[in-house]
Amino acid sequence: MDKILEILKNLHPEHDYSNSDDFIKESLIDSLDVVILVDRLEKEFGVFIDGADVVPENFKNLNTIRNFILRLKDGKSL
Amino acid sequence: MKLNEAGILGSGKMPLDCAKILLARGKKINFILETEKIVFSSLKYFCDKNRINYRNTSNKETTEYLRSLDRALVLFSINNNYIFPPDIVRQKKFRIINFHNSVLPSYKGHGQIIPSWVIYNGEKKHGVTWHLVDEDIDTGNILCQDEFDLIDRETAITLSLRCIECGITIFRENLDIFFDLKKHGIPQTDKEDCIYISPQKYKVYRKSDIPNAGYMDISWDYSHCSRFLRSLDYHPFAVLPFPKIILKNVEYMIIRYYIESKGCEDKGSKLIKRGSEENIAEFIIEYDEGYIRLYLSKVEKGG
Numbered sequence: 001m002d003k004i005l006e007i008l009k010n011l012h013p014e015h016d017y018s019n020s021d022d023f024i025k026e027s028l029i030d031s032l033d034v035v036i037l038v039d040r041l042e043k044e045f046g047v048f049i050d051g052a053d054v055v056p057e058n059f060k061n062l063n064t065i066r067n068f069i070l071r072l073k074d075g076k077s078l
Numbered sequence: 079m080k081l082n083e084a085g086i087l088g089s090g091k092m093p094l095d096c097a098k099i100l101l102a103r104g105k106k107i108n109f110i111l112e113t114e115k116i117v118f119s120s121l122k123y124f125c126d127k128n129r130i131n132y133r134n135t136s137n138k139e140t141t142e143y144l145r146s147l148d149r150a151l152v153l154f155s156i157n158n159n160y161i162f163p164p165d166i167v168r169q170k171k172f173r174i175i176n177f178h179n180s181v182l183p184s185y186k187g188h189g190q191i192i193p194s195w196v197i198y199n200g201e202k203k204h205g206v207t208w209h210l211v212d213e214d215i216d217t218g219n220i221l222c223q224d225e226f227d228l229i230d231r232e233t234a235i236t237l238s239l240r241c242i243e244c245g246i247t248i249f250r251e252n253l254d255i256f257f258d259l260k261k262h263g264i265p266q267t268d269k270e271d272c273i274y275i276s277p278q279k280y281k282v283y284r285k286s287d288i289p290n291a292g293y294m295d296i297s298w299d300y301s302h303c304s305r306f307l308r309s310l311d312y313h314p315f316a317v318l319p320f321p322k323i324i325l326k327n328v329e330y331m332i333i334r335y336y337i338e339s340k341g342c343e344d345k346g347s348k349l350i351k352r353g354s355e356e357n358i359a360e361f362i363i364e365y366d367e368g369y370i371r372l373y374l375s376k377v378e379k380g381g
Contacts, residue, residue, distance in 0.1 A: 024118055024119075024120050024123075025120065025123050026120075026123070027094075027120040027123060027124060029118065030090070030091040030094070030118055030119070030120060031090050031091050031116065031117070031118040031119065031315075032091050032239055032242065034118050034314065035235055035239065035314060035315075038313075038314040048334075049314055050314075051312075051313065051314050051315055051316040052316065054117070054314040054315065055117060056117055056118060059118070
């Protein structure tokens, strides 16, 4: 979780990701951030993220990103 | 005479960033029409927060909405694939300004396929244009442009992002020109200098015009293969179909590729699509300049 938060904080240090339930609704990430975020998550966690999995449900908040990465590491995806 | 009110048509981050600039500079935004719904767009939330009329509209609804307007407005078309009908373009009350991700008059057409062709054609420079809209596609007078160098290992997604960044920067710098009715811009026919090298640069590209119809040719040299793979790479978004290759009469989808230069420690690598490992074949092509490693998934008949 800390690593994910660190990646997000590097994107936008001014945003409070820890206390947000919906990054998209609160304009904390946009489509261009997602491109960078996916690249960094792949490198940090050694996973491959398929375009089909790049949906708001997986990137809604810290918990959904964490669960998404855990599923990928377990060889599962949505 | 200067206008002070605007409407925006488009989708995603770029119209959102431009809207923020307009508000910060004291311009009134009457509406934002999101003409294509894309994931991760927060345009609606931004509009709700700033009390701007927001609608997610089909082409027909967009036309009806524009025809219903009776105010003098600057209409910004930003990452917008809606084509303005002639009767809207001819209305004197509208000053319609479009963002295009090339240095016009070259590389006209669908914005999502332009970065692909720029990379595939081996261009060294690229850029963006804000121009007035007339009755043809991307042919109106140029209000402002900027250009930049392509970087090594540029992909369709990285080039798209850099175009957006460049477009927003010159949007901010040229805002006064956009709202000044006395600024008519430069006719594209008056532009003599050109930054592009490809003879195909004057084509009007449709989204379905994919480099080599989406098929990699095993006989190509290293540079050609590299440019082809990078030109279709919009990872992590599925903007274009996955590239394909035919080997011994069998068709494969290229789900992942790595481009490795000899003597270069920083190996470029990109994932295009995950597949189940048992169905993936690895295929390596060696050149004097380096290696291209492909991960292939057999295309099933009818699939």
